[in-house]
Every structure is written in C-alpha cells, then in structure tokens.
Amino acid sequence: MDLRVTYRLLAVDGPAAAARARDIALEQTVELPADAVSRDVAERVVGRVELIEPWGEAGDRGGGGGAGGGGEARWRAVIAFDAALAGSDMAQLLNLLFGNISLKAGIRVAGIDWPPELLAALGGPRRGIAGLRELTGAQGRALVCSALKPLGASAAEIAARAYQFARAGIDIVKDDHSLSDQAPAPFRERVERCQHAVARANRETGGRSLYFPNLTAGGARLLERADFARRAGCQGGVVNALPVGLDALRAVAAATGLALMSHPALAGVFFHADHGIAPELLLGDLFRLAGSDAVIYPNVGGRFTFPEATCAAINARLRAPLGPVRPAFPVPAGGIEADRVPHWIGRYGTDTIFLVGGSLYAQPDVAAATRRLVDAVRTPPP
Amino acid sequence: MDLRVTYRLLAVDGPAAAARARDIALEQTVELPADAVSRDVAERVVGRVELIEPWGEAGDRGGGGGAGGGGEARWRAVIAFDAALAGSDMAQLLNLLFGNISLKAGIRVAGIDWPPELLAALGGPRRGIAGLRELTGAQGRALVCSALKPLGASAAEIAARAYQFARAGIDIVKDDHSLSDQAPAPFRERVERCQHAVARANRETGGRSLYFPNLTAGGARLLERADFARRAGCQGGVVNALPVGLDALRAVAAATGLALMSHPALAGVFFHADHGIAPELLLGDLFRLAGSDAVIYPNVGGRFTFPEATCAAINARLRAPLGPVRPAFPVPAGGIEADRVPHWIGRYGTDTIFLVGGSLYAQPDVAAATRRLVDAVRTPPP
Numbered sequence: 001m002d003l004r005v006t007y008r009l010l011a012v013d014g015p016a017a018a019a020r021a022r023d024i025a026l027e028q029t030v031e032l033p034a035d036a037v038s039r040d041v042a043e044r045v046v047g048r049v050e051l052i053e054p055w056g057e058a059g060d061r062g063g064g065g066g067a068g069g070g071g072e073a074r075w076r077a078v079i080a081f082d083a084a085l086a087g088s089d090m091a092q093l094l095n096l097l098f099g100n101i102s103l104k105a106g107i108r109v110a111g112i113d114w115p116p117e118l119l120a121a122l123g124g125p126r127r128g129i130a131g132l133r134e135l136t137g138a139q140g141r142a143l144v145c146s147a148l149k150p151l152g153a154s155a156a157e158i159a160a161r162a163y164q165f166a167r168a169g170i171d172i173v174k175d176d177h178s179l180s181d182q183a184p185a186p187f188r189e190r191v192e193r194c195q196h197a198v199a200r201a202n203r204e205t206g207g208r209s210l211y212f213p214n215l216t217a218g219g220a221r222l223l224e225r226a227d228f229a230r231r232a233g234c235q236g237g238v239v240n241a242l243p244v245g246l247d248a249l250r251a252v253a254a255a256t257g258l259a260l261m262s263h264p265a266l267a268g269v270f271f272h273a274d275h276g277i278a279p280e281l282l283l284g285d286l287f288r289l290a291g292s293d294a295v296i297y298p299n300v301g302g303r304f305t306f307p308e309a310t311c312a313a314i315n316a317r318l319r320a321p322l323g324p325v326r327p328a329f330p331v332p333a334g335g336i337e338a339d340r341v342p343h344w345i346g347r348y349g350t351d352t353i354f355l356v357g358g359s360l361y362a363q364p365d366v367a368a369a370t371r372r373l374v375d376a377v378r379t380p381p382p
Numbered sequence: 383m384d385l386r387v388t389y390r391l392l393a394v395d396g397p398a399a400a401a402r403a404r405d406i407a408l409e410q411t412v413e414l415p416a417d418a419v420s421r422d423v424a425e426r427v428v429g430r431v432e433l434i435e436p437w438g439e440a441g442d443r444g445g446g447g448g449a450g451g452g453g454e455a456r457w458r459a460v461i462a463f464d465a466a467l468a469g470s471d472m473a474q475l476l477n478l479l480f481g482n483i484s485l486k487a488g489i490r491v492a493g494i495d496w497p498p499e500l501l502a503a504l505g506g507p508r509r510g511i512a513g514l515r516e517l518t519g520a521q522g523r524a525l526v527c528s529a530l531k532p533l534g535a536s537a538a539e540i541a542a543r544a545y546q547f548a549r550a551g552i553d554i555v556k557d558d559h560s561l562s563d564q565a566p567a568p569f570r571e572r573v574e575r576c577q578h579a580v581a582r583a584n585r586e587t588g589g590r591s592l593y594f595p596n597l598t599a600g601g602a603r604l605l606e607r608a609d610f611a612r613r614a615g616c617q618g619g620v621v622n623a624l625p626v627g628l629d630a631l632r633a634v635a636a637a638t639g640l641a642l643m644s645h646p647a648l649a650g651v652f653f654h655a656d657h658g659i660a661p662e663l664l665l666g667d668l669f670r671l672a673g674s675d676a677v678i679y680p681n682v683g684g685r686f687t688f689p690e691a692t693c694a695a696i697n698a699r700l701r702a703p704l705g706p707v708r709p710a711f712p713v714p715a716g717g718i719e720a721d722r723v724p725h726w727i728g729r730y731g732t733d734t735i736f737l738v739g740g741s742l743y744a745q746p747d748v749a750a751a752t753r754r755l756v757d758a759v760r761t762p763p764p
Contacts, residue, residue: 045534089600102650218471218629245627247600268484
C-alpha cells in the first residue's frame, strides 16, 4: 500500500511545480537524478507524483516561511511512496516525509494518508483517551492538568505544590517540562516526594489524581527514569518528544507501561508558513502514532502563536478514527486562563485535557483558584 | 559557569527587543511571568539578559523566516543561563536553548559560548579527526567518501558497488541515509555483504577503506544495529542524528566504540532566516558535542541551499578548539562534482571529508571516475 503525502510547494508555474514534485519523489527515495536510476528501481521505489494543481484560489501566494517569495504561488503535489520504505519506526518515517527536503525552501507537508499496515506497524498510544479516563476515573467530562514549577524550587516545595493541586482535584499534576535532574529538585527525590504527596492527597479526598514526572533525558537515562517513576508508583510521565526522538515514546511505553504526555518543545521549528510539517500532522498524527496518550500544544490566545483553526485541527487529528490506532487526548496549554476553561470546553469538547499552569500561579490564593478551576471542569454545562 | 547564548531577535525597537529578551529568559527557565517568581529563584535560575543592541547596520531588517516582517529590525540579545540547568544531555540542552521559544516567531540562536563544565559533561566525539585518520590511515590529506545507493537495489548489488568504491580507494564507503531495513537490502544482509566486500577489496589493494552502514533506527533497534555492525567488523556508521535524537549518538559510541558520521536529515527545519538555530551551531557545535566524529552537510552549489559562508562557518565550528572536545570532520556533500574536488580542497583545506555520491553514479564508467576522484584527493596540490 502507499503512503500518500500532500506537499504544498512554492513554484512560479505548473511546470516548475511538477519539476519540484518530481525532485522530491527522487530525493526522498533514491537520492539520484532520474537518468541514473534503472527502470526497475524507478517503478518500485521512486515516489509517484499523482497530482499537481494550484493550491487554492488564484492569488494564494506564499509569504514568509523562509521560502522563495518573488512571484511564487502555492501548489498542491500529491506523492505516493511505497509504505514499506518507511519501515516501522518514526525515524525513518520522518526521514521519508521530510528528511533531505527539509534542506530545501518552500516545501510543507500538508497532508498524509496512512496505509493500514503502517498504522499497524507504528501502533500509536497504548492507552489513549479511554485509558487515561480509566486511570483518572474521569468519565464524561474534560480533564484538567496543572504544572509543577518553577525550575529552581526545591523538591519539597514542588511536592507541596503537587499536594495542593491533587487536594483540589486536578486530574493530572505534571512536572514542568524544564524540570529534569537539576540540583534544586533532583529527579529521584522529586519523583518520590511528589508521588507521595499526590497519593496522600488522594487518600484524603478519595480522588484519583495522577502525578506525571518529566521523564525527558538522553539515551538510556530516559528508560532508567521511566522505570524509577513506575517503581515509585507513577502511572505516567511527560516526555519532550522531539529532543529525545519520537521513537523513544514507544520504547518507554513498552518497557514500563506508563501513560505518556508529549510536550512540544522544539516543535516550532517545523511550523513555518511555507516550510516544514503542518502542526496538525506533526503534533496530531505523528505524535499520536509515536505513542503519545496525550499531546500538549500551545492554545490560541496564550503566549504562543497558533490560530484557533490550527488548534481545532490538532484536536481533530488526535481524536479521529485512524485504523487500529487509539485516539489521544489533546492538551491545549500555554497561557490558558483558569476562568476561561468553560469557554474552551464549549469550543473543544470534553475529550480534552486543559493544562492550566502559569495563570494559577499568578493568583493570590492558588488553592482557591485551583478549586474553582476544578469545579468549572466538573460542573456539567447548563 | 554560564551558558551564554546570543539570540537574534526581530523587534520594532529597543524596548520591544528588551522585552522579548526578558521573555525568553523567563520562558526558557521558570515558564512564569516575572511577578510570579520569588526573588531567590529569579536570581538563581532565570536567565540574565546581559546585552541588547541593534544587530548590525541600520537597515539590517528581517526578511522571511516565518517571522514578523512589518517594521521589525534585528537585535542582538545575549542571555546567560546557569549551565547546570542544561544538565548533561542534548535533550535538555536543546530544550534550554530553544524548546518553548521555537513556538514563537522571530528568534534565532546565533551564538553560544560554552562553559567548560558543560563541554566536559557532554564530551563530544570519541575519535574525531585524528581518530578517523588513524582508522583510515589517511594522513596529511583530505578524505573521500562515497554513498551506496539507490534504495531499491539488492544487498548484493549494493555490496558490488561497495567493492568497486573500496577497490578504487575511497576512504569511507557509506550507506545512503535512506537505506534502513527495507526488503530489497535488509540491514543485516547488507551489512555483512558490504563489510565483506570492502574487506576483500582492502586485502587486494592493501588499502584501509571503511564501510559505514546506516545505523538509523528507532529506540533499542539503533543499538542492536550498531552492535551487529560492530560484530560484523565495521568500524563506524551513519546516523540520522535528529530523527533518532542527538543523545543517541553518545549512547551508540559508548556501547560499541563505532565512529559516527552524522547525517543532517530534518535539520533544514531549523534554518530559517529569522527563526531557528544557525546551521554552524546546530551542525557544528551541537552535532559535534553530541558525539559526531564527522558531520555531513549540504555544500554550496549542490542541490541544497547553503551559501559558502555558512559552509565555511560549519567547517570552522567543527574543527575549532573547544575545551576538551575533539575536533570533528566536516563532510560537505549534496551534489559535489567529482572533478571539482581539488577546487574544494583549496577552499576548505585537508581536514575535510568530501562526500561524492550522485555525481559518480552519473558517470558512464563509475569505476574509472572513482579512481580519478581518489587520485585527485591523494595528489598533493602543486
């Protein structure tokens, strides 16, 4: 079966767009000019350009994005690759989609049709939306997550905050993605203290809050930390998915059974107007296929730059039917104000985890603000 | 000690640039607004903005790069972070340098001053330039590398090509970076056949050509493949460094002792005019610190887009003194014509590995063209 990729290209006219598409089909497979490839290899391996057409309305011109500019318009190119070329890991899949051509201007991965065997080989999340609902006991409503911070606080201080959040009923209390193993709150001490604090709060409230430590680390240390967290009683963790490599998610989930919330650190380098990979494909399809049970992304109106349509597209891609691949939770974040959460539930629906971090810390009474937030999420809409 | 990072920012004026720099210093550390951070944490942890000034001449305005545009100019912001925040792995280092702010527009990492303890913790290449010269026996001259391709050829066909290249005296015969474990040339069969072919050629010529298979794979499979290659007799391999995660390089080198040539697949997403990480920092400093003994990059004038100044800067960063970190070989590639290699030796010097791939395949007599190439590299300049 084919992996069918839609690229949005900048080109001055149809023939130029067709030439660019043909170049991508060669570059991403044989890395040779067409005349240096045998007919047999060309037929079996080189991508097939199936469509070239103007992207949209006349005048839909490229702008910014590190791309060409001057007189170029956007074109849709659909290229079909033999899915077997992608093998069964994210590293080679990313390479096939955008590896070498990342070094050229004016190319954006805009759509992907997934062949069933590739979906089956990659697998996706082990728990997904249903699994996280089961772990937290949160059914029929949105979930709420908060972040432990700041970097620089001691493990005891962070654990006190974790206790406060869990007491108030936050479903998932997660480490800030910058907390790794720095001296003020070393990983092992932090994990033990925070997990203990959340378990204590749960005993007191009868609740089922989860603590997700930041597991991000290089090489074998990622698995070591995940294993430590599991033995400490954690049911999940946070991973900065791109810095560690997307395949690491599957490795952690397989080795430990932990639920995984992926953080989008570094992802912004892919999101240029006319270059990169569309956010809903990277943070939606690819993060999900790699094994994320939940994916954090910067919500519109916060301190980052996604428009609402992009947020909605990420939500849709994380939840949509995708062969045997479980749906994953979208986790809009990045400056969500606590008192706007009911608004966002209305927009995004209940299959959403709202990550409210800094805006809670800015409140004079964090505990009270957290309780109001939890009430808002648990109260059915009128 | 401090990790001192120079960011190039787009901003409309000095106060706006200062506000952006302050925002980066907070976002990359505590992820909280200044007024939600205690004085103690602010002093110990939040980045210190040490300098804000116009980037260059008046009128040096940003263009493209997914950045703002309209009326913004470029500003230099130097921010000092406590190096301990980066820990000792590439994942957290990348996160500290550009993790969250990758999601904002108009920010580019333009310079990094490395504190000695971070250099010591990261380590860099285990072999570097001197080590690869020792392995190949190539002293006092440039090295030449060629690529085995295309994807779709059988392992036997690829091994025949490896034999031909090694017979002609190519120093390093490497897999194309897209060859992973696809059916026409499965990894294990390909490695055994190619290593055998190169060893046979060496016995016949008395040469010391090396075969570097592409080790790239997801999760634990990368280490399995590296270990298999080592046991088959290989002395090194190729890794698509960003798709697998930069820390994987160190893990492979530590576990197997293999020399590592890093491929820049996906790296282009970082290289926008006003957003990302400068190529000489990503492919130079960061790839080197992660453990690359040699780093492939797209040479000027080929089918990719770096200007010559960028290539020279990458060369300089890979070779420059850097505390205890060994120098690494630059490997200009991507459409280097065989007959232009003497020109490039003149430009780049002999501490360079020239990767000549497709242009050899385009020759009517590949073996003869390869011998001419090897002669050109081995003949001292007049």
